[in-house]
Amino acid sequence: MSGEHLLARTDEAQLFRDLSRSNQVTTWRWFAGMGILALVLLWGIGVFVYMMTTGMGVTGLNRPVFWGVLIVNFVFWIGLSHSGTLISAILRLTHATWRAPILRAAEAMTAFSLLVGALFPLIHLGRNWRFYYTIPYPNERGLWPNMRSPLMWDAVAINTYLLGSLTFLYVGMIPDLALLRDNSTGWRRKLYSILSLGFRGTHAEWRRYHVASTFFAILIIPVAVSVHSIVSWDFAMAKVPGWHSTIFAPYFVVGAIFSGIAGVILVMAVLRRVFRLEKALTPLHFDNLGKLLCTMSLLWGYFYFTEFLTVWYNRNPEEWEVFRSYGKSFLPVFLLMITCNFIVPFPLLCLRRVRRSVPAIFGVSLLVIVGMYSERVLIVVASLARRNDPFIWHNYFPTWVELSITAASFAMFTMLYMVFSKIFPIMAISEIKERLFHTTERAIGNATAEAIARVEEHGEGEVK
Amino acid sequence: MSGVVVIGLFDGVEKAARAGKALRSLPLPAGNITTISGVPLPDGAVCEDPRPIRFPRVVIAAWFVGALAGLGLALATYLLYPLITAGKAIVSIPPTLIVTYEIAMLFALMATLIAGALEMGLGRFKARKVHDPRIHEGKIAVCALVEPGDQARRAAGALTEAGGTEVRVEEGEL
Numbered sequence: 001m002s003g004e005h006l007l008a009r010t011d012e013a014q015l016f017r018d019l020s021r022s023n024q025v026t027t028w029r030w031f032a033g034m035g036i037l038a039l040v041l042l043w044g045i046g047v048f049v050y051m052m053t054t055g056m057g058v059t060g061l062n063r064p065v066f067w068g069v070l071i072v073n074f075v076f077w078i079g080l081s082h083s084g085t086l087i088s089a090i091l092r093l094t095h096a097t098w099r100a101p102i103l104r105a106a107e108a109m110t111a112f113s114l115l116v117g118a119l120f121p122l123i124h125l126g127r128n129w130r131f132y133y134t135i136p137y138p139n140e141r142g143l144w145p146n147m148r149s150p151l152m153w154d155a156v157a158i159n160t161y162l163l164g165s166l167t168f169l170y171v172g173m174i175p176d177l178a179l180l181r182d183n184s185t186g187w188r189r190k191l192y193s194i195l196s197l198g199f200r201g202t203h204a205e206w207r208r209y210h211v212a213s214t215f216f217a218i219l220i221i222p223v224a225v226s227v228h229s230i231v232s233w234d235f236a237m238a239k240v241p242g243w244h245s246t247i248f249a250p251y252f253v254v255g256a257i258f259s260g261i262a263g264v265i266l267v268m269a270v271l272r273r274v275f276r277l278e279k280a281l282t283p284l285h286f287d288n289l290g291k292l293l294c295t296m297s298l299l300w301g302y303f304y305f306t307e308f309l310t311v312w313y314n315r316n317p318e319e320w321e322v323f324r325s326y327g328k329s330f331l332p333v334f335l336l337m338i339t340c341n342f343i344v345p346f347p348l349l350c351l352r353r354v355r356r357s358v359p360a361i362f363g364v365s366l367l368v369i370v371g372m373y374s375e376r377v378l379i380v381v382a383s384l385a386r387r388n389d390p391f392i393w394h395n396y397f398p399t400w401v402e403l404s405i406t407a408a409s410f411a412m413f414t415m416l417y418m419v420f421s422k423i424f425p426i427m428a429i430s431e432i433k434e435r436l437f438h439t440t441e442r443a444i445g446n447a448t449a450e451a452i453a454r455v456e457e458h459g460e461g462e463v464k
Numbered sequence: 465m466s467g468v469v470v471i472g473l474f475d476g477v478e479k480a481a482r483a484g485k486a487l488r489s490l491p492l493p494a495g496n497i498t499t500i501s502g503v504p505l506p507d508g509a510v511c512e513d514p515r516p517i518r519f520p521r522v523v524i525a526a527w528f529v530g531a532l533a534g535l536g537l538a539l540a541t542y543l544l545y546p547l548i549t550a551g552k553a554i555v556s557i558p559p560t561l562i563v564t565y566e567i568a569m570l571f572a573l574m575a576t577l578i579a580g581a582l583e584m585g586l587g588r589f590k591a592r593k594v595h596d597p598r599i600h601e602g603k604i605a606v607c608a609l610v611e612p613g614d615q616a617r618r619a620a621g622a623l624t625e626a627g628g629t630e631v632r633v634e635e636g637e638l
Contacts, residue, residue, distance in 0.1 A: 212576055434504060
């Protein structure tokens with residue numbers, strides 16, 4: 001090791017250019033993509049206005065299925081949001097050395113999928129213009145939200161998680177915003193100056209910044225777990241066969257982490273390709289996330305089998321009818337779910353060459369997303385379609401209204417991400433620089449290994 | 465302490481550490497010396513941060529305030545807008561725990577942002593703080609708050625002797 005520890009281990013200017021390419025270069029493809037997505041979003045907004053003015057009858061909702069694709073979308077987007085912040089927080093707390101290039105993409109995914117997901121209860125509301133009835137404030141109507149309702153717990157939890165995730169994303173960006181401030185001009189400089197709050201990188205600032213980051217990570221993990229538990233209780237608290245289950249909270253959390261990791265991999269693969277981030281997002285990152293995805297596939301399979309086994313053995317007629325419908329009317333959805341969530345991903349993800357191949361793991365993650373969406377369709381729709389009284393059993397198919405709104409939600413998510421990547425650093429540049437600073441090449445025999453210094457403060461001025 | 469800031473740029477940590485040591489021996493208190501860098505340095509590597517980090521206490525206090533607020537919201541709801549359902553308690557404990565917990569966590573998260581930013585001194589846009597954007601090129605800026613005149617000259621000399629470049633004296637805050 002040389003006698004002098006340099007902060008700049010690489011050409012810093014080149015590193016900055018590589019990692020902030022998304023902020024610097026805007027091609028016609030970006031505008032074309034935004035244009036197409038804006039059209040889809042506008043179409044979805046138009047359809048929503050049509051649904052609002054005409055009534056919920058234009059959807060496929062009918063007795064007994066009063067929760068359909070709009071609620072499936074809600075659970076799907078909230079589930080997708082689950083992993084971003086959670087992964088980021090866990091990797092920060094465990095000082096995972098490979099975390100840096102993943103953090104920002106994951107945190108942004110959480111924030112945007114939450115923003116999209118939180119719209120669906122309002123879209124599904126029916127008389128949407130009276131959404132403010134759900135807000136607790138003294139009013140002449142004498143109405144107040146019912147805190148005993150799981151839907152109200154949901155509102156409280158999602159607001160906490162949304163604000164927490166946005167803050168977590170923002171705090172993680174402060175050093176990078178300072179970096180951009182010092183490297184930009186015009187309106188961007190003004191914007192970054194305000195958002196970076198005057199962060200300079202003094203010794204005292206860094207120390208407090210690290211403590212604040214750790215606190216955020218510690219606080220956001222239980223919030224993330226609670227949010228999806230509460231989403232599951234929207235279902236589990238009702239005496240509906242297929243929903244009323246004690247296992248639902250951990251099962252939902254596992255499912256959410258599963259789909260969330262798949263979402264992070266998809267986002268990373270797209271960013272890597274679009275912004276040419278091959279040097280930052282290496283096969284190692286996909287390999288590590290692939291291992292996590294493999295574990296979650298196994299866990300999901302375990303939970304699903306446990307849930308099925310107890311119903312199968314017990315043969316409670318009401319609950320068994322729901323499972324029987326998986327083999328009849330809902331067979332295609334059931335097969336899609338099992339195939340995409342377990343049968344294909346688990347064995348494939350056991351293979352190192354699949355995990356290290358970006359196109360392959362992209363494909364597997366896409367399958368998981370499809371599988372998890374199918375799972376939510378089965379949970380929401382199949383349980384209601386086979387609810388207690390056989391005289392009212394009725395299948396549900398979404399109409400063009402729900403499908404349009406669903407397409408618009410995907411467009412909105414992608415647009416938010418595209419706008420974000422134009423204005424804000426999509427890579428955690430400071431974290432990457434910090435990792436480079438702590439990394440040295442160490443010769444072990446004829447091999448060269450990467451050695452990473454980890455700094456631990458033990459007490460007043462004592463550093464190990 | 466009112467004064468001026470002496471600032472010098474260094475290529476490596478060891479040179480910056482020598483500068484930090486030289487400034488301490490002037491003598492200058494630890495609180496008057498700091499680094500500005502694009503990457504965090506361990507405490508004690510170049511300078512020490514003598515100020516204790518206090519904002520976690522605010523976060524913990526905010527958690528309890530949030531818990532009280534959540535508890536108050538749930539209880540007030542039950543009592544002011546009682547929802548009478550056969551066989552169900554008007555004041556229900558499990559939902560109260562959930563609402564209390566979520567609002568407590570929200571308060572703690574917001575307190576981390578606000579108290580953390582305040583303790584870092586962020587958001588003071590009008591304050592004239594010394595800075596050098598070349599830290600993003602890998603330089604370390606070693607800065608010291610000194611009295612104008614002789615102490616400033618000696619501090620600048622110490623930074624130059626330790627291998628500092630672009631050593632200068634600026635009006636402003638650390």
